[in-house]
Amino acid sequence: MAVYQIVEIGDEVLREKAKPVPKVTANIIKLLDNMADTLAAAKGVGLAAPQIGISKRVVVIDIGEGLIELINPELVEQEGEETDSEGCLSIPGVFGEVTRSARVVVTALNRKGEQIKIEGRDLLARALQHEIDHLEGVLFVDKARNVSGKQG
Numbered sequence: 432m433a434v435y436q437i438v439e440i441g442d443e444v445l446r447e448k449a450k451p452v453p454k455v456t457a458n459i460i461k462l463l464d465n466m467a468d469t470l471a472a473a474k475g476v477g478l479a480a481p482q483i484g485i486s487k488r489v490v491v492i493d494i495g496e497g498l499i500e501l502i503n504p505e506l507v508e509q510e511g512e513e514t515d516s517e518g519c520l521s522i523p524g525v526f527g528e529v530t531r532s533a534r535v536v537v538t539a540l541n542r543k544g545e546q547i548k549i550e551g552r553d554l555l556a557r558a559l560q561h562e563i564d565h566l567e568g569v570l571f572v573d574k575a576r577n578v579s580g581k582q583g
């Protein structure tokens with residue numbers, strides 16, 4: 432078990448476009464394991480590798496229905512619109528309303544290097560979009576309205 436320190440807004444790694452993973456190696460699998468530990472320790476819903484200072488396209492999500500691991504995720508379908516409150520482990524204490532697609536389909540690689548496709552609605556759709564934004568260097572506060580709390 433390894434829990435990483437989560438980097439916070441102001442760190443430039445959060446603003447970089449993360450690099451695609453060319454091959455799922457043992458190091459990537461270890462990264463997934465450690466990201467899952469970090470997410471659980473932080474009691475978060477999702478974590479992208481840039482949030483632990485690693486500029487790679489790797490994401491873990493757990494909305495309470497089991498861990499989802501995504502390598503090189505891509506949004507391939509988006510439908511509808513929904514506005515809800517959002518926060519981020521890298522921007523502690525700050526919340527805001529973000530309008531996102533209500534349903535999305537994402538393709539990615541799993542830890543075996545296999546192509547997978549997942550569909551998410553509501554909270555899962557929101558988490559998928561939030562985490563994929565991290566890979567583009569986009570933070571929820573860039574899109575949020577009615578932001579409350581202290582912003583670093």
Ligand code: CO
Pocket residue numbers: 518519520521561565
């Ligand atoms: Co976030």
